[in-house]
Amino acid sequence: MFRIGDFSKLTQVSIRMLRYYDNTNLFKPHFSDETTGYRYYSAYQIPTISLIVSLRDMGFSVAEIKEVCHYDTLNDLKSLLTKRKNEVENSITEQFSRLKQINDFIANINKERVNMNYNVQLKSLPSYKVVSLRELVEDYSQEGMLWGKLGEFAEQNRIKLNQVSYTVYHDRSYKEKNIDIEVMIGVDELGESQGEFVFKETEPVNKVASILVSGDYTNLKEAYAYLAKWIEDNNYTINGIALQSCLKGPHNANKVEDYLTELLMPIC
Template sequence: MFKIGDFSKLTRVSVRMLRYYDEVGLFNPAKIDDFTGYRYYSAKQISDINLVMPLRDMSFNVADIAVFMKEKSEEKLEDILKVKGQEIENNIRAEEIRLEKINAAIKDMKKERVNMSYNVTLKSLPSYKVISLRNVIPTYEAEGMLWIRLGEYVIKKNIHCNNIAYSTYHDAGYKEGEVDAEVVVGVDNLMKDEDGFTFKETEAVDQAAIILVPGDYSNVAEAYNFLANWIEENGYIMIGNPRQVAIKGPCNEKRTEDYLSEIQIPVKK
């Protein structure tokens, strides 16, 4: 079982929305502690919330989503998508973006689905000497602005870096905006902090569950789902913020299909 904050991090659905979905009966936690009232979620629920969120993004109301979630029928999903598509066509240009999402969802639904499988490894993560830049950014997609600033500073100061580089987030759960993000690069020597750039030694991690994710960054959500199920099924619990390491990315690959990311989640029995 995962606490609501940890479940929020794994699914990138805010704690506020998870509580709201519970209150309206759309998506309930697997367990609520009788004494503390804390909500706990199962990894098996990730696939369900991943069905809810795209429909919410398309502006379907809670009642329609509840009908689909009850039946979980592809025919029912296609029916309600087509109805929304007709509404968007009536609104013409103002609703073009939503119409594209509907048509794309119908197209994707008809494709043969390929279930990706990953090899999970357990290993310790040593302490690293790093330079980091931590700031609040508008959205998760804006992380690139931190990497640009960090890269420019490293070049300006002629700092010798190694191949350690990852990003992490410090919020209690997934947020829809104002994200507390940190980007980290390994260095040979620690220097004096300045202008928001921090030199430090990271804490070693005794044990982390790790998978490699090939291809476009859109594959990462499915990889988190897989790893969350593995953690739960093998009797581990999550004890720290996930790290996402770009082994191959925009800096050294032109094609997104050649990207290679590594997800690291600190765990213990």
């Protein structure tokens, strides 16, 4: 049996923490002398306190550690640790994403932004013959999947395509989940629609404000803000759903810096 000070040295756990674990009923002394109040510990308790310290360092709460200490099998412990591992990995991913946002923001502050003044052009859009695919997807990252499905459909059915391609975001407001996205590619001739793959002619648009955005897709947010200011300053109003056309992207550019996206906003 060891008094609390000696047990503290043997386990490298402070007296303060041993008393705290006792008071929270997480780890009790093997014996407490009611007369002197001294706490005595057994060497057989060392594996338990070692487990508690390890779990604490992994971020488990006292309540969670109590639950672990009552587990009967190692499989239960392994299951809990696997769950914690997944939580930590997700947290790391989120933190790296935040770190990238911070670094990008710092870079934007420290460098001269060549894209701060976009060249807005006014033009009209004729009616196009297209084959389209419209789905409700989990988030914006799924747009590439839609393009892949549409391209595969066109290839399997030997559809003659042209250079026209647009993405339409049909939601009336910005959404982070369950996004209504339509992708479309120009065709030489209209075919017969098959399920979710639809052949159609798009409606002509009398007037759109168009700007070209270079580089990473994260630049689009700034471009939309610029376009909104331009529309307001020039006394126009939005008159339809915005279109995006990927002129250069993952399909035909090796570097993100070479990406080129056209934003088209119907106005009147």
